[in-house]
Amino acid sequence: MFALDIAAHTGPWRSRHPAEKAMLSLGLLACAVALPPWPGALFSGAAAAVLLVGPARVSPAVVLRAARVPLLFVATSTVPLLVTMHAPARLTVNAEGVVPAAQTAGRSVAALICLLLFSATTPLSDVLPRLHRLGVPPAVTEVAALTYRMLFLLVDSVRAVREAQAARLGFRTWRTAYRSLAGQAGAIFVRAFSRARRLEEGLALRGYTGSLAVQVEARRVSAPFVAATVGLLVLIVAVSVVVGSQW
Structure with a gap:
């Protein structure tokens, strides 16, 4: 985080x-x-x-x-x-x-x-569910929540790919560093696209109808x-x- x-x-x-x-x-x-x-x-x-x-x-x-x-x-x-x-x-x-x-x-x-x-x-998770009471459309808040969640997955993917490249001496010289950065961008794009597709399929299999029911903790x-x-x-x-x- x-x-x-x-x-x-x-x-x-x-x-x-x-x-x-x-x-x-x-x-x-x-x-x-x-x-x-x-x-x-x-x-x-x-x-x-x-x-x-x-x-x-x-x-x-x-x-x-x-x-x-x-x-x-x-x-x-x-x-x-x-x-x-x-x-x-x-x-x-x-x-x-x-x-x-x-x-x-x-x-x-x-x-x-x-x-x-x-x-x-x-936390953003406390704000987004309560925006419905202010008239914000559910689609807006759900897209924001999914994007927020995907950011952490993207950062984890970048860290994992970079550690793997460093273990293989991918940043030994400027030439190998440029090559590693290009490979890193391609690998991260493929991972992000695959995660987004699996997320879409998972929502469809769970009967997603346009809104996600989220339990909000009651606070005074x-x-x-x-x-x-x-x-x-x-x-x-x-x-x-x-x-x-x-x-």
């Missing part, structure tokens, strides 16, 4: 209703997007980070590992705001773009942390948690308005 999935299944918030965690993380995300970058996005991201490594008990190493690729995307996306292209093909630093770049990066990082707060505390929404979430969001908005008016 991926590190975020392990954290979501083993964390102390595993037994909480997904609606509670969605209200908290999406509420902080709305504050990070709607409020000014300073101080609204800063407070929202800081609150999400504290909750993530504090009450949710997610390891900082897991958070950094999950955020490294999005952070790289944020860093590369802010570069065009910092430079200006002059003819003929001459780059110069744009002093006026420092503030917009910092605001964009700050808001993006805060939004990322808010999303990680939800994904690192809520915690009123104190909801009240604390509303209080936190109101506090962030109030402090952001007060501090922002002084700048």
Whole structure:
């Protein structure tokens, strides 16, 4: 399993209703997007980070590992705001773009942390069955669940093929490495296609009619948690308005 999935299944918030965690993380995300970058996005991201490594008990190493690729995307996306292209093909630093770049990066990082707060505390298997009550078609949720399941099978196939190639000295030189990568892609495609066909045949033999019956564990929404979430969001908005008016 991926590190975020392990954290979501083993964390102390595993037994909480997904609606509670969605209200908290999406509420902080709305504050990070709607409020000014300073101080609204800063407070929202800081609150999400504290909750993530504090009450949710997610390891900082897991958070950094999950955020490294999005952070790289944020860093590369802010570069065009910092430079200006002059003819003929001459780059110069744009002093006026420092503030917009910092605001964009700050808001993006805060939004990322808010999303990680939800994904690192809520397994996808708890969310998808409950989306039917919100009017999401069953076909959408079932395709998402099957795709999510196939990801783990695909990762296991990649690991098995790579270990077999490494045991046969398939990565000894650059030439053998390229050949092994080509063979790895072909073998993984064949395995994925075969698994998908067997899955389709299995569903057909079990009388699949367009929806899968899944038992959802009954969980009660915690009123104190909801009240604390509303209080936190109101506090962030109030402090952001007060501090922002002084700048």
